[in-house]
Amino acid sequence: MSEHVLPEPVVRIEEVRELARDLVVIPNRRVQLVPNIGVIGGTHSVLVVETGMGPRNAETVLGFAAEYAAGRRLYLTTTHFHPEHAFGAQVFAGQATFLVNRAQAEDLAAKGAAYLDMFRGLGEPVARQLEGVEIATPDVVYDDAYDLDLGGRVVRLLATGRAHSRGDQVITVPDAGVMFTGDLVEAGQFAIFPWFPPHDTDVSGTRWISVMRRLAGASPRVVVPGHGDVGGPQLLADVRDYLELLRDETWARRDSAVGEQTIVEEVRAVMIERHPEWAGREWIEKGVGCLCAEHPA
Known part of the structure; x- marks a missing residue:
């Protein structure tokens, strides 16, 4: 994933930001492998x-949330099964009801152990945080959408279909115009x-585009990304x-029968020129590989 040593992926209760009434985010502070975490309240x-x-x-x-x-009663959900998002759910057992979409629950059961091994290989700081992880089983599983009544506020959990993973879901708070992606x-x-062939090829660039078109059409007031600063639509x-x-x-070069390594080099240059300030340049090559595989024959 990255060639340099990753920092300690520790959640810190700092600079907690209120996005709306009874709705806060614990920011990831741009620390790799720390997600933005939401806490959304209703009357009960x-x-x-x-x-x-x-x-x-x-x-x-959990300490902050309690x-x-x-x-008030506690619920837990996760946007997808990857370790920094979901590999702490065991701690909430008996304290909160854990609910996710069916595809995510299946990802947890089928891939959780393999991702645990892979992430442990990312270095001592990451391995240290993964000590004692047990893959949790959700208490409630839904298929396409789930409206969770928190009391005076309904939060909608929506399975998007395959994109970044097979089991992505977004969480929206309609009365506040907030979307967790x-x-x-x-x-x-x-x-x-x-994109880790042959072990995991569930990510789909073409389906991801379709999902993003639908989400953009929803025009939320506030968007909470998986990582990075909270923003707007x-x-x-x-x-x-x-x-x-x-x-x-990628496809223009694939149509011209250019070799994949050349495609990677040329597309990487185009993307960095377009977004020189963006981090995570190592993911461009993975994206090219995925889209080459999805190129229409």
């Missing part, structure tokens, strides 16, 4: 979005393509436009 219940990586981070999140809830959207960073448009350009530049 509170929903936590994301756990952080591993039991220790999840304990921090204090924030002040006796997980890694369908990153701010200030190239889209993360977990322009974040959705930025990712959609980037993915479309990545597809077009």
Whole structure:
């Protein structure tokens, strides 16, 4: 994933930002492998979005959420199964009801152990946070959409279909105009393509574009990306436009029978010229590989 040593992926309860009434985000502070975490309240219940990586981070999140809830019932959901988003769910057992979409639950069961091994190989700081991880089983599983009544506020959980992963979901708070996207959207960073053939090829660039078109059409007031700074609806448009350009530049070269390494080099140069300030340049090559595989014959 990255050639340099990753920093300690620790969730810190700092600079907590209120996005709307009874709705806050714990920012990731642009630390790699730390997600933006949401806490959404209603009159009788509170929903936590994301756990952080591993039991220790999840304990921090649960401690904050329990204090924030002040006796209200707790729920937990995660935007997809990747370790920094979901591999702390075990800590919430008995304290919160864990609910996700069916495809994500299947990803957790089928791929969780393999991703745990892969992420442990990213270096000691990451491995340390993954000590003692047990892959949790959700308490409630839905198919396409789920309306969660928190009391005076309904939060909608929506399975998007295959994109960044097979089991992506977005969480929207209609009365506040807030959308949590997980890694369908990153701010200030190239889209993360977990393209790891032959082990995992579920990411789909073409389907991701379709998802982003639908999400952009929803025009939320506030977008909470998986990683990076909270923003407005322009974040959705930025990712959609980037993915479309990545597809077009890749497929144009594929049509000309250019070798894949040449495609990677040329498309990488185009993307960096377009977005020189964005982080995560290593993901451009993964995106090209995915889109080459999806090129229409």
